[in-house]
């Protein structure tokens with residue numbers, strides 16, 4: 001299959017909508033990462049996503065909708081907390097897990113009784129949802145368990161030949177996947193940290209459980225430890241990282257290093273690659289996956305990441321770095 005990459009203008013969005021209405025797959029940008037969309041109401045269409053990604057069928061999918069009214073229609077109960085959170089954060093990078101309407105095929109929920117819903121903020125995602133008039137099941141547009149794509153070229157290098165179309169909307173602004181919050185348990189449980197922080201959520205609905213339970217893990221296999229990983233072995237180190245990098249260089253290894261900007265000594269990383277990362281958490285999140293993609297294709301032997309600061313705004317970054325690490 002030929003994979004077309006089209007700039008996401010009105011004509012391309014119309015073509016993409018036609019593919020989706022015909023049960024096909026389209027990759028499109030959201031404010032977090034690129035998604036691989038299919039009609040969420042048709043089992044065969046959704047099966048195409050699992051096939052293209054090589055995704056295990058026990059991992060449920062997020063359904064993207066144009067607005068909160070459509071989200072409420074796809075759930076069998078729309079709790080007060082969902083209404084409050086939707087008012088506060090939608091459109092945006094927060095996914096809410098609620099009881100599923102019987103209209104949702106079980107392939108979407110991996111056989112469970114809950115569905116994950118989100119209203120994306122990206123203009124291309126919004127236009128596509130409105131133009132096709134369908135809810136779109138959309139995981140990140142990459143082969144299963146590799147790093148999520150934040151640019152059209154990342155999607156292409158992972159899924160070329162497996163999908164008919166990629167809408168190119170440039171780099172995604174957020175850079176990390178949405179926060180996933182389970183509203184079917186009390187208190188609500190954070191299943192995946194993301195760009196909306198626990199404190200922001202708690203300011204709206206009160207205390208949530210921040211530690212995903214084992215039940216939560218099985219419920220949300222995206223929580224399984226090694227998940228968002230580059231192919232190159234990656235190690236996240238405390239301090240400035242210089243010693244770890246120097247030790248690997250001394251062994252004759254080519255090192256890809258992600259130090260914190262303005263905090264690192266210039267080392268002579270012979271034949272290596274150094275990409276200084278921003279000190280601001282949102283800017284860091286926006287660049288992390290692109291940096292890991294760059295290091296992965298640069299042919300370095302090892303990746304060293306200087307651990308960023310702790311704190312609520314860094315939670316999602318630390319979560320993804322832990323999952324990307326070879327040494328857990």
Ligand code: TXA
Pocket residue numbers: 030032033034035036059060061062093095097109112114115116138139140141176177178179180191192219220221222223
């Ligand atoms: O930012 C994002 O969320 C991106 C963009 C494309 O929207 N999507 C994304 O999808 O990251 P994916 O499939 O890579 O991750 C979905 C996460 C997984 O951890 C999955 O286990 C969890 O959401 N999830 C989906 N449906 C669920 C459900 N019904 N119950 C519990 N967890 C669910």
Ligand code: MG
Pocket residue numbers: 139140148
């Ligand atoms: Mg993913």
